Amino acid sequence: MSQSPPPAADALERALLRRVAAGDRRAFESLYAAYFTRLARFLRRLTPREELNEEAINDTFWVVWSKGGEFRGDSTVSTWIMGIAYRCALKALRRCGAAGEELSADWPDPAPQPQQAQELSDWIGAGLRHLPADQRITIELAYFMGHSCEEIARIMECPVGTVKARMFHARVKLRNLLPDLGGSNQWGGHESVG
Numbered sequence: 001m002s003q004s005p006p007p008a009a010d011a012l013e014r015a016l017l018r019r020v021a022a023g024d025r026r027a028f029e030s031l032y033a034a035y036f037t038r039l040a041r042f043l044r045r046l047t048p049r050e051e052l053n054e055e056a057i058n059d060t061f062w063v064v065w066s067k068g069g070e071f072r073g074d075s076t077v078s079t080w081i082m083g084i085a086y087r088c089a090l091k092a093l094r095r096c097g098a099a100g101e102e103l104s105a106d107w108p109d110p111a112p113q114p115q116q117a118q119e120l121s122d123w124i125g126a127g128l129r130h131l132p133a134d135q136r137i138t139i140e141l142a143y144f145m146g147h148s149c150e151e152i153a154r155i156m157e158c159p160v161g162t163v164k165a166r167m168f169h170a171r172v173k174l175r176n177l178l179p180d181l182g183g184s185n186q187w188g189g190h191e192s193v194g
Helices: 007-021 025-043 050-070 077-095 115-129 133-144 149-156 160-182
Strands: none
Touching (some): 007 025, 007 077, 050 077, 077 149, 115 160, 133 149, 149 160
């Protein structure tokens, strides 16, 4: 399930992070360029409010710049940065009183898809919108961003067992919701003969 960066990519990011810790602005710009779009896409799942997402991204990179030397290497750089972004976003949501806000329904897809693939994507997106925030983010991190359960636990600062439980409950809810959301004659359902 995990699509973590290959060892060479993580080694490159670790080298960049060491340079950032030493005050190298070009290394910081490289990390920023590598992560900005990924973080923006991820944070849109937490809230559709662009100003909060921008604040969380800025706060994330401030932490990367100021605390890069404190990275212990217990995870990949990707997991470390995603965890910072997740916590910064939650903090921004709490600060503006939007902590209970529903996750964004806007899941932009950068590449055009054939009709059926787009319908499937919309159908799954509709199902995901019915999940509680913690389950939805867990599914997002696992299936759309390729993080392992261990990485998700680090990002969300919870035990691996909690991640697995969230995934289990989310899959059960989706299994029960998706047939109703898809209609009776979509996605393998039975057409009624009239």
